[in-house]
Structure formats: structure tokens, C-alpha cells
Amino acid sequence: MTGLLVSLLLVVVAVILRWRRPAWYWMPFGVTFAALRVAIRYASVMDACGLTVPPARWRLSLARMANRPVPESQAPRILRFRPTRTGLLLRLKLRPGQDAFDVTSATDRLRHSFGMYGVTSREVRSGVVELRMTGYDVLQRVQMPAETDREPMRIPVALREDGSVHYRDYRTVPHGLTLGATESGKSVYQRNLIAGLAAHDVALVGIDCKQGVELFPLARRFSALADNPDTALELLEALVQHMEDVYQLIRSAQRITVDVPDADIAADIWDLPADLRPTPVVVLVDEVAELALFATKDEEKRRDRIVTALVRLAQLGRAAGIYLEICGQRFGSELGKGITMLRAQLTGRTAHRVNDESSANMAFGDIAPDAVLAAIQIPTDVPGIAVSGDSTGGWTRIRAPHTSLRQAVNICNRHADRTPDVPALAAFRPAVASLAPAAAPLTKAAPSTA
Ligand SMILES: Nc1ncnc2c1ncn2[C@@H]1O[C@H](COP(=O)(O)OP(=O)(O)OP(=O)(O)O)[C@@H](O)[C@H]1O
Numbered sequence: 001m002t003g004l005l006v007s008l009l010l011v012v013v014a015v016i017l018r019w020r021r022p023a024w025y026w027m028p029f030g031v032t033f034a035a036l037r038v039a040i041r042y043a044s045v046m047d048a049c050g051l052t053v054p055p056a057r058w059r060l061s062l063a064r065m066a067n068r069p070v071p072e073s074q075a076p077r078i079l080r081f082r083p084t085r086t087g088l089l090l091r092l093k094l095r096p097g098q099d100a101f102d103v104t105s106a107t108d109r110l111r112h113s114f115g116m117y118g119v120t121s122r123e124v125r126s127g128v129v130e131l132r133m134t135g136y137d138v139l140q141r142v143q144m145p146a147e148t149d150r151e152p153m154r155i156p157v158a159l160r161e162d163g164s165v166h167y168r169d170y171r172t173v174p175h176g177l178t179l180g181a182t183e184s185g186k187s188v189y190q191r192n193l194i195a196g197l198a199a200h201d202v203a204l205v206g207i208d209c210k211q212g213v214e215l216f217p218l219a220r221r222f223s224a225l226a227d228n229p230d231t232a233l234e235l236l237e238a239l240v241q242h243m244e245d246v247y248q249l250i251r252s253a254q255r256i257t258v259d260v261p262d263a264d265i266a267a268d269i270w271d272l273p274a275d276l277r278p279t280p281v282v283v284l285v286d287e288v289a290e291l292a293l294f295a296t297k298d299e300e301k302r303r304d305r306i307v308t309a310l311v312r313l314a315q316l317g318r319a320a321g322i323y324l325e326i327c328g329q330r331f332g333s334e335l336g337k338g339i340t341m342l343r344a345q346l347t348g349r350t351a352h353r354v355n356d357e358s359s360a361n362m363a364f365g366d367i368a369p370d371a372v373l374a375a376i377q378i379p380t381d382v383p384g385i386a387v388s389g390d391s392t393g394g395w396t397r398i399r400a401p402h403t404s405l406r407q408a409v410n411i412c413n414r415h416a417d418r419t420p421d422v423p424a425l426a427a428f429r430p431a432v433a434s435l436a437p438a439a440a441p442l443t444k445a446a447p448s449t450a
């Protein structure tokens with residue numbers, strides 16, 4: 001009787017968890033059922049999905065000589081089978097005659113056959129393919145794993161649809177562009193980046209032409225901030241000056257003589273000894289179009305200088321440890337000359353929901369054409385979902401965790417002591433004491449009826 005009650009209770013708990021908290025359901029229950037299902041059905045599913053090959057000739061001859069039944073077709077051999085926080089991981093050794101594309105094109109069939117939420121595949125090395133299966137929609141309620149890689153300038157910023165962590169690695173992809181329609185989740189993505197960067201030894205520089213509403217609350221972790229195009233121009237020109245100073249420093253540290261090994265010749269800040277190395281700078285620009293729009297002749301001159309400074313930073317900044325992170329709703333040639341040249345330097349592309357194909361083309365048209373379709377298909381009711389691609393042509397769907405402004409402010413305040421002073425940018429350091437303005441109400445208070 002007690003046994004029956006306990007089983008009944010377990011079933012009820014499992015059903016409720018599966019419905020309300022799929023991530024909690026997965027670890028004790030989902031993973032057990034899924035692992036059993038895959039282990040039992042593996043051979044027949046592979047056969048049904050067209051992923052088996054006929055037996056080798058020598059096996060056929062051997063069977064014929066021994067008068068044994070004809071051997072069955074063979075599925076890829078399982079090299080590794082591992083449950084993960086969000087699904088299962090299967091590493092397969094392909095049989096002769098199979099290729100990674102066979103597996104990629106069968107992922108949807110495998111998903112249905114194994115009863116999983118999603119299946120993706122990637123080639124690990126020649127002849128070895130990894131299948132990542134997810135047991136539930138991991139992007140529905142994003143929970144980042146507690147343990148992520150900790151490397152300098154590599155920020156775990158979002159979760160990928162296959163359950164792995166999406167990193168923004170500034171040392172491999174120095175500059176990034178994030179596009180998306182209004183309310184699509186760009187600023188939340190950028191906020192996650194800032195919260196991740198806050199714990200690193202890096203100077204943060206922000207340009208937020210929405211009068212600073214997104215970045216100024218995080219000011220205690222920022223070494224320089226600008227909230228209008230005029231200040232932004234001065235700030236960018238100061239950054240170009242800083243970049244030139246860093247190059248002078250690298251040159252003076254180079255000292256190429258015959259006894260210096262090749263690997264020790266400094267060509268960027270990371271080759272310099274730690275005590276000489278200037279702090280890397282990440283420049284975050286929100287609503288970039290504001291910097292490129294103009295109405296008068298003077299504003300046009302300012303715009304040209306801003307775009308020129310940005311292009312110079314994008315072209316030359318990497319070795320000086322200056323990285324650009326640009327956000328906007330659109331970023332195409334209609335914003336005037338220099339914009340497509342700047343865009344070409346921004347390797348890391350992320351597109352949130354866009355309203356039309358041309359906006360998606362601005363992010364992926366020149367690097368990953370199939371990502372354009374994926375970006376257009378992002379539904380309107382799940383803000384934060386994005387498609388992220390890079391210049392290798394690969395892309396993936398990601399979603400950042402929903403970090404509120406309050407959480408980001410707390411993280412930035414906790415790491416405020418890490419905020420470095422960049423002498424060239426001293427004039428733009430936000431005055432933190434004056435950051436809590438007693439803003440006058442925009443609407444008049446309703447007259448008292450008393
Ligand atoms: N990753 C996410 N998870 C859950 N909700 C999100 C996520 N990202 C954004 N949202 C929701 O969408 C709203 C709009 O997000 P956000 O302010 O980042 O959009 P935006 O693209 O910057 O818009 P705008 O162009 O108007 O500045 C947020 O207030 C938040 O409620």
C-alpha cells in the first residue's frame with residue numbers, strides 16, 4: 001500500500017515538474033527515460049533513418065562460408081554516450097561510405113524517433129560526429145550552468161538551442177554587431193555582456209544615445225560614458241588617441257634582436273609582459289543609428305568624424321586591445337557612407353527578431369545566407385531569442401538569460417573597484433555621485449480634489 005502511494009506521488013511530481021519546470025524534470029526522470037529509449041531503440045532507429053550501411057564484403061563471405069545467416073546492416077558505432085544537464089550527448093564513429101552530412105540531414109528524423117525536443121550534429125573530426133540532443137526547450141526559460149569556462153575576455157553570454165553555452169570571445173572575434181527590431185532583446189543581451197565583463201580586468205566604455213537610460217545606471221563599472229552624439233565624437237577621438245599611444249608602447253617594447261624568440265616579439269597587447277600590458281577596452285554602443293543620422297550640415301560633419309573614428313577603431317583596434325560591440329535596429333548603407341565598410345569589420349553577428357528580410361540581410365547577407373531565414377522566423381512573443389553567426393558561415397539560435405537592470409546594477413556595483421582609469425578617457429569618466437538625479441516629473445501632478 002505504501003509502495004503504491006509513493007509511486008503515485010512520484011508520478012504526480014513528475015507530471016507537474018514536466019509541465020511547470022522541465023529543467024528540474026529532466027535530471028531525475030527525463031534523462032533516465034531518454035537514455036533507456038536511445039539505448040534500446042538505437043539500432044532500429046538508425047536503420048529507419050537511413051543511417052546504416054550494408055555489411056562489409058568480408059563479413060558476407062565469412063557468413064557464406066560458415067553457412068550462417070546474412071549479417072545485418074551496421075549503424076555508426078557509439079564512441080561516447082553521456083547524459084548532460086539538458087539532454088544527451090552521443091559521439092558516433094561513422095561507417096565507411098557515410099559522411100557528416102548524412103547525419104545532419106537526418107537530425108529531424110532522429111528527433112522524432114527518439115522523442116527528444118531537439119537534435120543537432122557537428123563533425124568532431126574526420127569520421128566522428130557528435131549528436132547533441134535536448135530533452136526540452138532550453139530557450140524557454142534560460143538557466144545558465146553554474147560552472148562555465150573562465151578565460152580572460154571570454155564571456156558566457158547566452159544559451160544555445162543545443163544546451164551548450166554561447167561565449168562572446170573577444171580574443172577570437174574582436175568586434176561584434178547586434179541587430180534587432182525594437183523590443184527584441186538587444187539591450188538585455190548587451191546588459192548580460194556587461195554583467196559578464198564586469199568581473200574581468202577590462203575597461204568598459206559606453207555610448208548610449210538613448211540619453212543614457214540603458215548604460216548610465218551601470219556607470220560605476222564604466223571608465224567612460226557618453227549619452228549624446230557630441231560627447232560620443234569626443235570620446236571616440238580620445239579612444240583613437242589611446243589606440244595610438246598603445247601602439248607606441250608596443251613598439252617600444254618590441255626590441256627585436258636575434259636572440260629574442262619569434263613567439264616573444266610583441267605584436268599586440270597580449271604579447272606584452274603583464275606589468276606593461278594596458279587594460280583592454282570594450283566599447284559598447286547602443287542605438288548606433290543615432291550616431292549616423294544628421295539633419296544639418298554641422299551634424300553631417302560630426303557624423304562623418306564619428307564614422308571615421310569607428311572605422312579606424314574597428315580596423316586597427318584589435319591589436320591595441322580595443323573591441324567594439326555595436327547594437328542597433330538597422331545597420332545598412334542607408335545610414336550613409338562608411339557604414340558598410342564598418343560593418344565588414346564586425347565579425348561576430350547576432351540578430352534578434354527583425355521585421356523584414358533586408359534587416360536580417362544586414363547581419364547575415366554577407367556571411368551566412370541561411371541564417372537570414374532563421375532570423376526572420378524568430379517569433380514575436382519570445383524576446384531575447386537571437387541567431388548568432390560568425391564569418392565561418394555557421395550559425396546557431398541563442399537566448400540570453402533575463403538579467404534585469406537591477407541585477408546588472410548590483411553586479412556592476414559589486415565590481416566597481418575593478419574599474420580602471422584610462423588616462424586618455426579621464427574626461428569622460430562618469431561622476432558617480434551625481435548619478436541619482438532628482439528628475440523633475442514630465443507630467444504635472446493631478447490637481448488635488450481635496
Ligand atoms: N533574454 C530575454 N529573456 C526574457 N525576456 C527578455 C529577454 N530579452 C528581452 N526580454 C524582454 O523584452 C523586453 C525588451 O528588451 P530590450 O529592452 O532588450 O529590447 P531592445 O531590442 O533593446 O528594444 P529597443 O530597441 O526598444 O531598445 C525586455 O524588457 C524584457 O522584458
Ligand SMILES: [Mg+2]
Pocket residue numbers: 186187214286
Ligand atoms: Mg534597447
